[in-house]
Amino acid sequence: MRPKHVVIVFAVSFLAGTNLAQAQTATGTMGVGAEVNRNCTLSAENLNFGNLSVDTTNTTSVVVTLACNGVTTVTTVLVGMGENAAPATQRNMKLGTGTDVVPYTLHVLEAGGADIATEGAVTLVKVGTTNTYQVTLYGRSQPSTDYAKGTYSDAVLLTAVYAP
Template structure:
């Protein structure tokens, strides 16, 4: 072998060895999926009247919020009568103990107007372009010196019907 061909041969072997040492590749696929279930959460601030007046109407209000994932077509909620209604479909009452009652009304307008009836529908307003809807419920208690002393409460069921 002549002295000129030795470096050429060595360079050729080096190129061949580098080609064999290169990393090999393999490809595959990965599936990606998700499911969107239509769900909504309905919540309300407490409607706290505070200390009642014996000479003036006592007012209160509470914000009701419905938050949905995905687009919703919910435009109303139903407002129940409350746990202490007497009779069950006509008069909402705050109760303290077994016999003590303070009647109250719920309204969709701050100025009052008609009482929200049994399972009465209240219109929700969409907040901007979000999937959040709100309504404010207004409550009124007429003045009376006859209310017995005590701490009064009631629970009103709110219902939103939506398509899943």
């Protein structure tokens, strides 16, 4: 055999073996999906008056936030009277289990203005292009030397009204 023929035969057999060793492939598809439920989360920090003054009006504020998923229109938050309302139109913070109370009012204007009424509707404002809505509530209590010493509290129910 001539040397040129040996090289050609070796090269052909090497290439033929390489083709036999190539990997095979198969293809398919995988579905991907999710469901978006229309819901909102309503939150607010505690409205904390701190230490009450006996000679000046006490004021504080809190931001109420409504974060929504899949909701297109949010209009209001209903602000309840609180657990210690007495009479039904007067919000009160109560001292523990006793009968002592500190009356307070809620407003949507920092300067005060009209009180938020019983189950009063407060308009929310959309934050930028997000699905988050906010309103600032302002609290006010009058000074008095008649308040008994201690820690007073109340809980106000907030209810969001939105259209899915």
